[in-house]
Amino acid sequence: MRDNTYNNTFITYDDDVTWLVTYADLMTILLVFFILLFAMVSFETEKYKHAVETIKVQVKDSDALIGLMELMEVSKTADNQITIEDITGLHSRETSLFENITKFAEESDQKENISTRILDGKIIVSIQGKALFPSGSASLNTTAVYIFDEIIQILDDYPEYNINIKGHTDDIPISTNIFPSNWELSAVRATTVLKYLISKKVSPKRLTATGYGEVLPLVPNTSDENRAQNRRVEFVLEKKDSSK
Secondary structure: OHHHHHHHHHHHHHHHOOHHHHHHHHHHHHHHHHHHHHHHHHHHHHHHHHHHHOOEEEOOOOOOEEEHHHHHOOOOOOOOOOOHHHHHOOOOHHHHHHHHHHHHHHHOOOHHHEEEEEEOOEEEEEEEHHHOOOOOOOOOOHHHHHHHHHHHHHHOOOOOEEEEEEEEOOOOOOOOOOOOOHHHHHHHHHHHHHHHHHHOOOOHHHEEEEEOOOOOOOOOOOOHHHHHHHOEEEEEEEEOOOOO
16 A cells, blocks of 8 residues: 555656756757857857958058058047048048138138038038128129139039029118119129129039028028128039939
């Protein structure tokens, strides 16, 4: 009787632990799976590092070849940060044009009247009206001729860019026999600039002229200084659509 009780108890105990075998098998399979994943990732990483370390580039005028891995380790906050443009020696046409126009504006005797910016992929050169025209007039002065000649010389190297000339005024009304309103004044000033560019052999196909009056101010017309900024002519430089 004792033997039967012992055997029944043993059999019950054996059935209760059989799940451990399945659990152990599952853990073993998962362990092998993750080891394989780790091995694959480590291999690809080392392979990538080895490939990158073999790449050497020459930076600007330096005679020495610099490993690409070294360049990648240069601090982003360092003053001598090396950009992709520095590595390749290539600059986009837009960047080149903007740099040339901006350099001219900063070095010009009229630098306080000329500003540049990029907006919606277009390069905008803004010239205050006092540097171009007498008050209430659309006749170019000698300063305007100098500014336009310098800009034309730069733009000659970028024939793929169209030039939209935009005339703007402040909000002070004007009413003369020639200019009944600011609309006429801004439009005639823009077309005067256009005519001058054409006289300097700029292709008319590249040019448009538009007058906006006072409706698109750069800053609120709340002071004489702000109004002076709003009286301006803008060159909006936009790359031609190559698909047309």
